[in-house]
Amino acid sequence: MTARFFRRKWDLPRTDQWASWGASWWFFETDADGMVQRQIQVYENGPVLRYGPGHASDEYGGLAVGRSIWADEDWSRWEIDRATFEDVWQA
Numbered sequence: 001m002t003a004r005f006f007r008r009k010w011d012l013p014r015t016d017q018w019a020s021w022g023a024s025w026w027f028f029e030t031d032a033d034g035m036v037q038r039q040i041q042v043y044e045n046g047p048v049l050r051y052g053p054g055h056a057s058d059e060y061g062g063l064a065v066g067r068s069i070w071a072d073e074d075w076s077r078w079e080i081d082r083a084t085f086e087d088v089w090q091a
Contacts, residue, residue, distance in 0.1 A: 002032045005085040006069070008078045018060065021046025027080075027088050034068025040088050050089065 006028045013019045022044035029038040029052075038052035041061065051063035069075060 003037065003082065004030050004032075004034075005080045005082055006030070006075055006078045007080045007084070008075075018046060027085055028064070028069060029085055030069060034070045036064040036069060038085075038089065039063050040085075042088065048088075048091070 008026050008028075009023065010026055011023045013022050024044065024046075025042045027040040027042070028036050030036055039050070041049040043049075047060075049058070049060055051057065051061070056063045056065075
């Protein structure tokens with residue numbers, strides 16, 4: 001498996017009871033087919049949410065599943081290295 005890593009800013013806040021968390025940065029580890037293996041959501045005014053093996057979802061959301069994250073769009077401009085992803089995962 002060749003993992004790839006991405007960081008992408010979402011400027012739109014949530015539309016649920018946690019909307020006060022504001023915009024967020026999303027980090028993804030994908031397999032070679034673009035399927036998400038691990039995911040991090042870092043909110044401007046809220047928590048850091050982590051999803052992956054053993055913790056696929058909670059009351060706030062969950063791991064992106066179902067299809068490649070780059071099926072409809074080229075994500076290469078948001079690609080980061082493994083070390084950058086791991087720093088956020090471990091923080």
